[in-house]
Amino acid sequence: MRGKKLPFTNEQLEAIVANFPTPFHIYDEKGMVEFARYFNECFSWNEGFKEYYAIKAAPNPYLMKILHQQGFGIDCSSLAELVLAEKVGLRGEEIMFTSNDTPAEEFQKAMELGAIINLDDISHIDYIEQHVGIPELVCFRYNPGALKGGNVIIGNPEDSKYGFTREQLFEGYKRLSEKGVKRFGIHTMVASNELDPDYFIETAEIVFDTIVDIHKELGVRFEFANLGGGIGIPYKSEHKPVDLKKVSDGIKERYNELIVANGLDPLKIFFESGRVITGPFGFLVAKVLHLKETYKKYVGLDASMHNLMRPAMYGAYHHITIMGKEEKPHNQLYDVTGSLCENNDKFAINRLLPEVEKGDIVVIHDAGAHGHSMGFNYNGKLRSAELLLRENGEVIQIRRKETLDDYFATVDFNALPDFQ
Numbered sequence: 001m002r003g004k005k006l007p008f009t010n011e012q013l014e015a016i017v018a019n020f021p022t023p024f025h026i027y028d029e030k031g032m033v034e035f036a037r038y039f040n041e042c043f044s045w046n047e048g049f050k051e052y053y054a055i056k057a058a059p060n061p062y063l064m065k066i067l068h069q070q071g072f073g074i075d076c077s078s079l080a081e082l083v084l085a086e087k088v089g090l091r092g093e094e095i096m097f098t099s100n101d102t103p104a105e106e107f108q109k110a111m112e113l114g115a116i117i118n119l120d121d122i123s124h125i126d127y128i129e130q131h132v133g134i135p136e137l138v139c140f141r142y143n144p145g146a147l148k149g150g151n152v153i154i155g156n157p158e159d160s161k162y163g164f165t166r167e168q169l170f171e172g173y174k175r176l177s178e179k180g181v182k183r184f185g186i187h188t189m190v191a192s193n194e195l196d197p198d199y200f201i202e203t204a205e206i207v208f209d210t211i212v213d214i215h216k217e218l219g220v221r222f223e224f225a226n227l228g229g230g231i232g233i234p235y236k237s238e239h240k241p242v243d244l245k246k247v248s249d250g251i252k253e254r255y256n257e258l259i260v261a262n263g264l265d266p267l268k269i270f271f272e273s274g275r276v277i278t279g280p281f282g283f284l285v286a287k288v289l290h291l292k293e294t295y296k297k298y299v300g301l302d303a304s305m306h307n308l309m310r311p312a313m314y315g316a317y318h319h320i321t322i323m324g325k326e327e328k329p330h331n332q333l334y335d336v337t338g339s340l341c342e343n344n345d346k347f348a349i350n351r352l353l354p355e356v357e358k359g360d361i362v363v364i365h366d367a368g369a370h371g372h373s374m375g376f377n378y379n380g381k382l383r384s385a386e387l388l389l390r391e392n393g394e395v396i397q398i399r400r401k402e403t404l405d406d407y408f409a410t411v412d413f414n415a416l417p418d419f420q
């Protein structure tokens with residue numbers, strides 16, 4: 001078969017589409033679970049290793065429950081995400097709260113749940129103390145600035161709004177030690193969608209070096225190093241997935257050289273990945289509504305960028321399969337569009353596809369992270385449903401599609417007749 005693998009056959013998908021109208025996102029439970037097990041296995045050398053799934057990637061409680069059963073915690077960045085974690089049944093240090101520009105009520109909720117609080121800025125020490133008190137365990141987000149090059153999505157660390165400078169880190173840990181805090185963590189996240197395994201090993205080395213230096217200067221001992229998210233996925237068929245075993249082996253080597261050699265073990269390694277956990281296991285399924293030929297050839301879908309905005313937002317590539325036509329010659333050049341009144345509402349530009357017909361079922365790959373979750377209602381578009389393909393082949397709905405009533409729920413039409 002050309003291109004990328006799918007967890008269902010054409011016939012299976014036709015049966016699903018007969019039950020659930022397009023467009024929808026469908027997630028492959030088997031793929032997600034197998035990957036979660038592999039991730040844990042790669043880092044099993046590290047006692048206390050934990051992946052905190054960054055729920056912003058696909059904030060669905062059913063997916064979260066599946067991942068929690070594999071031992072994952074959850075990384076939240078807002079009040080709604082904290083409440084979601086709570087609803088899934090997570091409490092305490094199974095929750096990481098990595099936020100920025102944070103309002104007091106979000107810190108309040110994180111404290112109430114006993115989450116690990118990761119502060120984004122040195123001024124937040126006073127802010128959190130004033131509004132909710134100093135947590136027992138505190139983590140700071142480190143921005144290594146010029147020490148580390150960034151990448152396209154997250155930008156250069158020095159231009160990035162996130163985190164403490166190195167000097168601020170030392171000052172922050174000193175101030176907290178003076179306030180009697182005894183439990184510390186450190187966090188960094190300097191890349192997004194990075195495919196080079198060495199990138200993560202270098203990042204770990206920078207963090208471990210920093211831990212050694214802070215310990216030497218301040219006597220602070222760290223419980224964990226959270227290496228953030230940012231593990232990329234092979235959106236293009238010719239890309240290779242990140243070799244997690246290589247990442248783990250490289251991090252273990254640096255751990256022995258820096259952490260163990262300086263008597264600073266045990267140190268728990270955490271990640272807060274989102275994309276790699278659900279991205280490859282989610283698919284946006286749509287139907288061809290219209291075909292149009294002007295200066296170019298267009299395939300108009302019943303999905304729009306409100307279902308998946310990555311191509312429009314970052315020019316991101318998402319592989320497209322026209323179901324049942326995988327083996328046909330891909331010799332037609334199309335733009336694949338949605339219906340928003342925005343010319344960038346395109347899933348693909350100048351993409352070679354087989355001859356497309358109205359009614360064809362179209363699968364957009366790697367839509368499981370930052371896909372449905374980035375959805376929006378511009379042009380009155382309604383968010384679509386989310387489905388789960390279970391390990392036994394059953395398909396269940398894990399979020400219904402929005403209705404017009406949902407869309408209008410925040411407006412009081414009853415007051416309109418009296419409004420002059």
Ligand SMILES: Cc1ncc(COP(=O)(O)O)c(C=O)c1O
Nearest residue numbers: 054098229230231272273274275
């Ligand atoms: C603070 C933080 N942690 C984790 C993640 C997850 O990153 P990814 O989905 O690239 O793994 C993000 C993504 O935006 C983030 O901002």
